[in-house]
Amino acid sequence: MHRPSPRVWLPALLLPLAAQAENASYQAEPLVVTGSRYQASGWRLPFSVNRIDAEQATLGKPGVNLSEALGSVPGLVVQNRQNYAQDLQVSSRGFGARSAFGIRGIKLLADGVPLSNPDGQGQAATFDLDSLERIEVLRGPFASVYGSNSGGVIQLFSRDGEGAPRVSLDTSQAAFGTSRTRVAAEGGNDQAGFILNRSHFETDGYRDHSGAILDKTFAKLTLYPDDASKLSLSFSQLDQNDTQDPQGLTWQQVQDDRRAAAPSAVAFDTRKTVDHQQLALNYERSFAAGTWQSTVYSGTRRVIQYQSIPVAVQANPSHSGGVIDFERRFHGIGNRWIQPFDLGASLLTLTAGLDYDQSRDDRQGYENFVGSTLGVKGNLRRDERNEVSSLSPYLQAAWQLGKLDLQAGLRHNQVKFEVDDRFLSNGDDSGSVTYRELTPTLGASYALLPELNLYASWGKGLETPTLNELSYSGAGGGFGFDLQPATSKQLEIGLKARLAEATSLQLALFQIDTDDELVVASASGGRTRFQNAAQTRRRGVELAMESQLSETLRATLAYTRIDAAYSQDFTSGGRLIEAGNRLPGIPASTLYGELAWQPREGFSTALEGLYRSKLYVEDSNADKAAPSYALFNWQARFEQTLGALTFNQVLRIDNLLDREYIGSVIVGESNGRYYEPGPERAWYIGAGVQYRFD
Template sequence: MKSLSVGIVSLVLTLSLGFAQSSLTFIDKNTGMPIAGVVVKIPSQQNQVSDEEGQVNIQVSKSIFISYSHVAYESGGVQIEENENRTIFLVPITRPLGEVLVTGFESERPLVHQAGAISKVLEYELYRFNENSILSAFNTKPGVRIEQRAPASYRISIRGSSLRSPFGVRNVKVYWNDIPFTSPDGTTAINILDLSNVQNSEIIKGPGGSIYGAGNGGVISFESRRQVTENYFSIDYGLGDFGLNRYRIGIDQQIGNGGVSASYVHQQSDGYREHSAMDRKVFQLALHSNPNENQSLSTQILYSDLDYQIPGALNAAQVEDNRRQARPGSVGQNSSIKQKTLYGTLSHELKFHQKWNNKTALYLNTTEFENPFILDYKRETAFSYGGRTKFTYDAIWGKFPVKIIAGGEYQYGKTLAQNFGNRQGKADTIRFSDDLITTQAFLFQQFEIEWTSKLLMTLGFSENFSRYDIDRQIDAGPGNPTFNSRTFDPIIIPRVAMVYKLNDISGIHGSISSGFSPPTIAEVRTNEGSINLDLQAERGTNYEIGYRGSYGIFNLDLTAFYFQLKETITSFTNDQGVVLFRNAGATDQKGIEAQIDYAIYRNQLSQVQEIKLSHGYTGHFFQFSEYSSGGADFSGNQLTGVAPNTLVNLLDVRTKPGFYLNLTHQYVDEIPLNDANTVFQEAYNLIGSKLGWRTVLGGRWDFEVYGGVDNLLDETYSLGNDLNAFAVRFYQPAPGRNWYGGAKLGFRY
């Protein structure tokens, strides 16, 4: 018996001597405070939790990979050696507004120090919904609405800016990784992007022309993953109602101080309505390097092959009879869009002095576009290039910290655009053919000064130049081929803004900004062949005041604005059903936008770790102030296509075993569908839910499975109506109650 006891003690000592102790300390990256309750998962050992000092001691006999997670911080993993003492800095997920950094107006500051209505859409918010598009996440932000007339047919409205967009994205400037993604002609094909091509987004609501050029609606800045932090392979698969299938394969590989990442995504669906199928393939390759501590270099290639059908709008009787039917003629004429796009970028950032740095980005883009429609058949081959450069100077003038930002942007686009007749979905006799050239450029300057530790002032302006040439090579109509050119006078766009920091957690901001938006070539050169050179650029002035604050678990963001727009561009249809455009006097746009979010419960050590609520309200009280057309006076009418009131409520629950639940409610007020305000879409409520489970297996494998339901109430509504529609075909019915699900698997190697 004595020899047995000695043997057991000897064995325990032998095993213990075979292990070395390593120490981990978890620190909040923003505050520098230790983090208690971090769950550390160690291969073949019991999970451990960091103490009040943020520390965990683990026994290791060799180099191992451990993963860590916390309900309030971004998860991750790290390789640990024997006898290593490692400090790990964690980035909060839900942070006070004073800790949320945004780069709006080219000035990286905490959100409470930004003078402007800026919303941030984080990666976890994008994946909170069905992962087939960015639509649902963006529609939770006050003042923002993405509409979908058919799968992959999007329209973006920021503060009612889609009035002139019967289809496509106009009047909103879009960037991808700080590079112009909006074409030189003012349109943006966001439908070529998959959700996986976006990690985080920022939205500037209202004119951003002082530093971003044309566009009264605002600015959207998409950002894909910039840095490769680990070697990682992942595969995702999703499916759902109406034949939805989506799979993604991705790989990240560290190389020296940088890395390479690649992904391929294929998404297809049959669509809710007849003739609404979609097929999209997207490949992205990114290379990142840091030659030294003062430089970074990135290059990306994006290829998108998109093919989707257009079911067309219905009138009220057709919706009542069968909301899933296509517009008569859409199937026979194969109304659809095929678009192949190759987009290449190069970005370089250099800090060449303690006070100076420069960031320059260039891009090339080619697109093949084919669009059979009920009335015609359109083909386009486009090529464009451009870039943006920015210099930043930080210094102290006297006792005042200042920042000077100066730079420029240039874009050139050339398109061969041909319109044919459509004979049962095939291109028939050519009607007209144009060579289109668009050039736009602007210079921007911005001066920031901190008058006191609490008061920050910003002065900025841009000088804008734009021109387009329409060289008609073929005209099968009664006219002769002609050359048409339009050069817009140089436009100065100013902005003045101030922020007063009440304390470390709250502030008041106000601004006055100007904006302009010239007509796009698609609005000047219409599908029936006419060229409207009389269409004027929109001009507007925006007055804005807001308050932001964080109070423990509460974040509050409140903005009130008044936007006056002149030479408003609106759409209408002629007797043949062709969409045309005109300047419609002036509009008055008064609004309130508010968002509050708070964690009503948070405890990393309990079974239910977090319960979080968020509420967003949009009050857009817009009207035509001066608008007469065809003998009718629409002055005083509500602005077409804008819901006066929108409310969003979110509930998120996360648990210790890894289960999570997301609930979403959205109320949309009735929407006027024509300028006369005689037709409205009825108000509706949408409720959706998503339930999932995520875990880390063996320290290296990430696994997640999820499922959800959209439109639980089976509401009848349109997510993208046709405004001022021909033959009263206003409605593009959205799906009724539908389900989706999927699984994800990732491996660190």
């Protein structure tokens, strides 16, 4: 049977949607910098990159978690643990799915400053969504131009203060004893701009023992010394005191009481305190032809975390205890020169840069008991100075030749770990290891039609072990300096299309082959040992579509299908894991849709839906998988203007149909406590006022 080519059937498939939008006006393709490092149209770039503007990311939403803003990006899986002690779980085409806490294997940047450590472990909670201008999300081979541990890139940009000065106050109340208050001021002109933002958030939590209090401060001063230069100085702070950790539940515990905390969490009063402060400076200057960009940052992070490791387990002399206590000092600098060359019929742009990042931890471990009293700091069991540094020069080239765009990049990654063990009664774990690797990338984009671009890209990636993964992976439970980084080869082909001037579409097919994938060797006594034991293959398809159906109606759709499996046998915890087993924590299918309606100025409403297929929870795929689920959320926003005052109100209902579901899983949890239940139907109501000084 003759089968029509994709060039024929794809426009035909979308024709009904295009016909609905033929009278709507098309908005120009938004500009992005992620991937190319210079301002370019995402339409011409030979890789998958999406831009989410502040209005789409924050309006009608609580403004607490990054997960609120990223649902419309295919390839990303953002799981809200409902656990502020462990942060969000984010994966990009499978990278980062195994992370037990925080964000791993994805480069997270805010105004060019890494929110990820040089080892690839990062946290999203430090960013202030109130000051957001836009988010750019990069997947695929070109993520490696941002260095090691870049399975994907999520880059957040704060806005510059501009316009007449204004002050604002917002407050909200929500289910489960949740409230938030924000005060802010901002403004600016052609010489300077400023933003000041302070927010207080607290919740009792959906589950028992999951309460949290978060205080955030963000300040930014932007100066324009002359027409060719811009200087931005920003400060951010996060205070998070005694955030409770309910931990995961077994499947039986979920059936008995999905809102319960793990018994061990209650017994040991598991909790986490974070004090994070950061100062950053960005400078950009344009010269006759080129542009110089520089970023300098420095900060401190103090963490005290009480875990639920049993007392008997800590009797092992080599055990590091059940209380983590460290103070981190970190800093870095990034410099780049961007130089375009006009070659007459073509334009060549070269970018050369150097990134240096370093973090130093003064780290202690203590017993989590004193006598028979649990959940208190006891005897010292660990005392180390840990240093992780990354030095990476890179070169990128972009060549525009009419309908053809070519991109290439080369980066030399060097990541060094140093450990100075000062607790010697159980042996000396001091030592160091350095990982080095060249990661090239190549890509090409061709405008087959004015409304249709085809592209292909290829690249190599490097994913080093994190400090946490190295810490207990040695033969005797000490540092595993013999662990190797995982290396990957990625291939992506795709198209970007415009339909009827009101609908944009992106379609990408990808394959990722990884060698030396880090997997669990054993898990016992509250500690997990890792090994390089597996080869994996991930194949998938991503579809993203936005359509302005009419002047008042907008639709968004994102779909991901991924086949992620081990491609060779290995042994974990004495158990054979066979080739063909699915990688845990990665749903095979994810579908997101949103329909937004704004019939008049001052009122908008939207309905969004999310479907996620089942999640395997460990490598053998034998234990109960977290079931698939579908959720619907609804929100409405109102706004009124009275002279210099602007009022707004928000009403939102999440999980509209009151479904029971597992919001996230803890991959490979040694006690079978894999499951973190999501909340039932939940309401949110907010109101705010802004005064503008004209």
